[in-house]
Amino acid sequence: MAVNIKSEGKNVATPNRYKDLDIFFTPHPVTGDITVKTDTDAVRRSVRNIILTNKYERPFKPNFGGSLRDMLFELDTTPKLRRATDRIKKELATFEPRIGNVEVIFEENDNNEVRCTIFYSINNSVSNQQVEFTLTRAR
Amino acid sequence: MTVNSSQINVTDLDFDSISDNLKNYLKGQDKFKDYDFEGSSMSVLIDLLSYASHITAVNTNIAASELFLDSAQLRKNVVSRAKDLGFTPSSEVCASAIVDVTINDVRNPDGTYPTPTEMTMPRGTIFSTTFDGVNYYFVVTSSVLPSQNNTTFLYSNVEIVQGTYATDQYVVDTQIKNNKFVLSNGRVDKARMVVSVNSDGVSETFALATDVSAIKSTSAVYYTQENEDGFTEIYFGDGVLGKKLLDGDIISATYIMVDTQHANGAKRFAQQSAINGYASSTVITTSNANGGAEKESIESIKFKANKFYTSQNRLVTLNDYKAKVQEYYPNADAVAVWGGEDNDPPVYGKVFVALKPKNADYLSETEKKQIKSQLNKLNMLTVRPELIDPQIVKILISTVFKYDASKTDLSIGELQTLVTGAINEFDKNNLKDFDAIFRHSNLLKAIDDADSSVLSNTTNIRLRKATEAKINQEVGYTVDFGNGFNNPHSGHNKDAGGITTSTGFMVSGDSVNTQYYDDDGSGNLRRYYLSGSTRVYQDNEAGTVDYSKGKISINAIMFTSTVNVDSTIDFTVIPSGNDVVAIRGSLIDISTSDVKVTAEVDTIASGESSAGVGYTSTSSSSY
Numbered sequence: 112m113a114v115n116i117k118s119e120g121k122n123v124a125t126p127n128r129y130k131d132l133d134i135f136f137t138p139h140p141v142t143g144d145i146t147v148k149t150d151t152d153a154v155r156r157s158v159r160n161i162i163l164t165n166k167y168e169r170p171f172k173p174n175f176g177g178s179l180r181d182m183l184f185e186l187d188t189t190p191k192l193r194r195a196t197d198r199i200k201k202e203l204a205t206f207e208p209r210i211g212n213v214e215v216i217f218e219e220n221d222n223n224e225v226r227c228t229i230f231y232s233i234n235n236s237v238s239n240q241q242v243e244f245t246l247t248r249a250r
Numbered sequence: 251m252t253v254n255s256s257q258i259n260v261t262d263l264d265f266d267s268i269s270d271n272l273k274n275y276l277k278g279q280d281k282f283k284d285y286d287f288e289g290s291s292m293s294v295l296i297d298l299l300s301y302a303s304h305i306t307a308v309n310t311n312i313a314a315s316e317l318f319l320d321s322a323q324l325r326k327n328v329v330s331r332a333k334d335l336g337f338t339p340s341s342e343v344c345a346s347a348i349v350d351v352t353i354n355d356v357r358n359p360d361g362t363y364p365t366p367t368e369m370t371m372p373r374g375t376i377f378s379t380t381f382d383g384v385n386y387y388f389v390v391t392s393s394v395l396p397s398q399n400n401t402t403f404l405y406s407n408v409e410i411v412q413g414t415y416a417t418d419q420y421v422v423d424t425q426i427k428n429n430k431f432v433l434s435n436g437r438v439d440k441a442r443m444v445v446s447v448n449s450d451g452v453s454e455t456f457a458l459a460t461d462v463s464a465i466k467s468t469s470a471v472y473y474t475q476e477n478e479d480g481f482t483e484i485y486f487g488d489g490v491l492g493k494k495l496l497d498g499d500i501i502s503a504t505y506i507m508v509d510t511q512h513a514n515g516a517k518r519f520a521q522q523s524a525i526n527g528y529a530s531s532t533v534i535t536t537s538n539a540n541g542g543a544e545k546e547s548i549e550s551i552k553f554k555a556n557k558f559y560t561s562q563n564r565l566v567t568l569n570d571y572k573a574k575v576q577e578y579y580p581n582a583d584a585v586a587v588w589g590g591e592d593n594d595p596p597v598y599g600k601v602f603v604a605l606k607p608k609n610a611d612y613l614s615e616t617e618k619k620q621i622k623s624q625l626n627k628l629n630m631l632t633v634r635p636e637l638i639d640p641q642i643v644k645i646l647i648s649t650v651f652k653y654d655a656s657k658t659d660l661s662i663g664e665l666q667t668l669v670t671g672a673i674n675e676f677d678k679n680n681l682k683d684f685d686a687i688f689r690h691s692n693l694l695k696a697i698d699d700a701d702s703s704v705l706s707n708t709t710n711i712r713l714r715k716a717t718e719a720k721i722n723q724e725v726g727y728t729v730d731f732g733n734g735f736n737n738p739h740s741g742h743n744k745d746a747g748g749i750t751t752s753t754g755f756m757v758s759g760d761s762v763n764t765q766y767y768d769d770d771g772s773g774n775l776r777r778y779y780l781s782g783s784t785r786v787y788q789d790n791e792a793g794t795v796d797y798s799k800g801k802i803s804i805n806a807i808m809f810t811s812t813v814n815v816d817s818t819i820d821f822t823v824i825p826s827g828n829d830v831v832a833i834r835g836s837l838i839d840i841s842t843s844d845v846k847v848t849a850e851v852d853t854i855a856s857g858e859s860s861a862g863v864g865y866t867s868t869s870s871s872s873y
Binding site for chain 1: 255265266280282283284287288289290291292294295297301304352
């Protein structure tokens with residue numbers, strides 16, 4: 112994360128702490144290279160990957176994933192949502208050590224969709240982040 | 251640690267190891283840094299790459315393993331590798347029996363007798379048997395012409411086999427290259443299959459090709475092999491190695507579908523289907539059902555194929571005989587082979603083969619003749635094989651074990667059952683082959699390990715061997731145990747009968763008293779009968795006992811009957827050592843029906859006695 116720090120009276124920019132590929136493989140409009148996600152974007156993409164992966168989806172890692180997509184076929188009850196909240200928090204605590212202070216909010220709706228917002232802060236950083244998901248069934 | 255690309259470890263094949271190696275490799279660059287975080291896109295790519303590498307490695311490993319006979323796991327590949335060595339695994343074999351069938355009071359309605367031809371027993375005539383409470387059906391393998399005595403028709407030595415007849419027919423189409431004809435049933439006794447070919451209305455029976463060197467371009471032979479699905483397929487010559495079939499030829503394969511359960515040991519049969527309208531008959535079994543076996547297992551193919559290749563279809567070394575006998579008789583449980591020079595007494599020019607079938611102790615005479623005639627075709631001119639019955643030495647076990655009652659919830663009866671099971675398991679695992687050794691201390695360990703509450707055991711053994719009494723013939727006998735007898739000093743235990751006991755028998759000249767054998771501890775076998783509990787000796791020198799060699803010789807005597815229903819006399823002796831070895835054609839076997847197990851609470855361990863007062867131990871010589 113590029114952070115401006117004060118050092119001996121000069122402003123110094125540290126190199127990016129986090130660097131990741133864009134999983135959508137979007138080419139850079141000028142160079143044509145795969146674009147790079149850095150810092151807050153990289154962490155956000157990681158959170159998104161964890162939450163949207165179902166358990167047993169990744170080979171040899173059956174316990175990986177927040178299984179949010181599985182919720183599309185669950186009953187919309189308070190205990191279910193509470194369990195999903197706990198699960199997402201646990202998964203992020205386990206698989207994303209770069210963030211903390213995670214909060215999960217499910218919004219009520221009547222459109223046969225799951226709308227979820229995850230708030231978190233990146234460790235050793237002041238930035239508060241949030242990711243929003245809206246999942247609807249494909250057909 | 252930063253790792254250069256040249257240092258990446260490429261020998262690990264597990265998913266986790268590959269993944270770790272890739273991550274180590276990526277530490278050497280700073281273009282992407284998030285490979286360590288499970289949720290990152292880099293991690294997704296690393297997982298995919300690891301997964302693909304792992305699957306490729308597994309596939310390569312499986313493919314390489316399946317290429318070799320030793321490591322192949324799939325039956326089709328084992329069979330295919332064995333085919334390279336010229337070895338054809340045996341198919342299922344149906345149980346067979348020999349019976350004599352008599353039909354009485356056969357008369358036509360007009361009072362005349364039918365001719366033997368009219369009364370021919372056709373192939374496929376059904377007989378039934380009930381064995382262990384289950385009905386099985388047997389069929390006649392070839393039509394039998396009876397001998398006639400007025401109204402009585404006798405069918406002698408009829409071979410009946412367990413299973414059902416089936417016929418598959420195929421039409422030859424030479425447009426199909428390398429045509430093979432797959433039988434429609436999976437469980438086929440290949441040895442009893444009859445293949446005939448009808449070409450332009452002329453039917454000819456084809457024989458199974460065995461020796462390629464004897465096959466000409468006109469030889470009516472067929473070849474057989476097991477296909478990938480485990481089914482038998484047949485194919486024919488190409489005009490060079492065997493007669494080539496023509497377009498439109500009709501192939502008929504008649505075979506027996508083998509039942510899934512083999513009725514080996516069945517001895518009472520009844521006729522089911524009628525012969526010329528007559529279904530009431532008397533069936534006398536001359537040879538019990540035997541020989542039924544499953545198709546060769548993967549382990550057996552692996553074991554035999556290379557031996558078969560080494561023997562090259564000829565019999566020279568002992569292992570050649572061993573491999574061939576197992577090929578000819580797949581139902582063999584154990585085979586022992588030794589040269590005549592090693593026999594006692596030596597018989598030069600012979601090879602002795604002892605074979606124990608899986609479901610019986612001995613081969614029938616018919617089976618012995620069949621195997622011998624097959625071996626005769628391959629052995630050297632100066633050597634003749636001799637099939638003999640295995641000599642079975644039974645080990646009688648008596649064990650007393652101490653246990654700590656506070657360490658188990660099992661009852662005394664349950665503990666005894668557990669120990670009996672451990673002894674039976676020991677027998678099954680250690681004493682199934684010829685050349686086996688009964689190691690006494692190993693059995694003691696197995697008993698101690700039967701349950702954690704078992705503290706110690708005292709286990710004593712006796713040896714028992716049966717000898718067949720030739721009823722009403724005055725002949726001598728030798729009972730060779732192959733293991734020395736206990737004889738610490740001359741005259742040992744003379745008054746109580748030495749170390750030899752026997753089952754009862756009657757001898758010529760005394761039709762009243764059942765007689766027995768014992769010994770005087772000085773090398774003499776004695777014959778006596780019991781008057782109350784007193785031994786009345788009839789002959790103090792009825793034979794000799796060689797304690798060091800473990801051999802009992804009985805002088806010529808005429809037995810008129812025996813207490814054992816199978817005309818045998820059992821000799822039981824105390825061996826000199828606790829380990830028992832099987833020599834030459836001997837099999838040693840724990841007599842599971844004679845195992846005596848006694849449990850005793852250990853009074854010291856349970857706190858009942860202190861300072862050893864009141865503690866009892868078992869004598870090492872008691873039985």
